[in-house]
Amino acid sequence: MKFNHSTVNPEAYQTMLKFHQFTEGTAIEPKLRELIKIRVSQINxxxxxxDMHARDVRKHGESEQRIVLLNAWRETTLYSEAEKAALALAECATVLSxxxxxxxVYEQVLEHFSEKEFVDLLMIINDINSxxxxxxxxxLQPEPR
Incomplete structure (x- = not known):
């Protein structure tokens, strides 16, 4: 790490934490929130x-197989249609064309989520992108285990 961003600019860090706390309070199921965070982090x-979000999603009972295959979610039947819609949105909103x-994708997401949840998904995607x-x-490096 070059320097500790949370200590050199605590106001910026606290702003990020407030945004993150908002996304944690959305109606989006915790496992899906974590899968989105992993997928976006893979892209970036x-x-x-x-590493952090793989550990977090395991705490929510996610299977190792679904974590490992997340970067190939389109190629497997392990994810629900709602999860696939959310992951497609995460990819599109991360790599903007x-x-x-x-x-x-917009229509696919709205088949499974309300308009409010659509915005919640975008907030989660923007949070992890930040x-x-x-x-x-x-x-930043993951801690060896």
Missing amino acids: GCAFCI SHGVPDQ WNRFGVSLH
């Missing part, structure tokens, strides 16, 4: 966050 290459979220930028930029 944040080893620290992948010039067209934004495709209509097909944390990933800290993790990658500051070279």
Whole structure:
């Protein structure tokens, strides 16, 4: 780590924590929140966050197989249609194209989630994308176990 962002700028860190606390209070099921965080962190290459959220999702009873296969979620039947819709949204909102979220993904998400939950999903995706930028930029490393 280059320096400890939480101590050199505690106000910024507290702002990030408040945003994170909001996302933790959404109606989105905790396992799905963690799967989204892992998938977005995989896309962004944040080893620290992948490790942290893999540990967190295990605490919620997630299977090792679903964690390991998350980067290939389209290729397996292990994820529900709602989870697949949320993961598709997470990918689209993380790697923004010039067209934004495709209509097909938008409609797929709304088949399984309310409009409020759609916004909650976007908040979770934005939260982890922000944390990933800290993790990658500051070279945060997972603790060896």
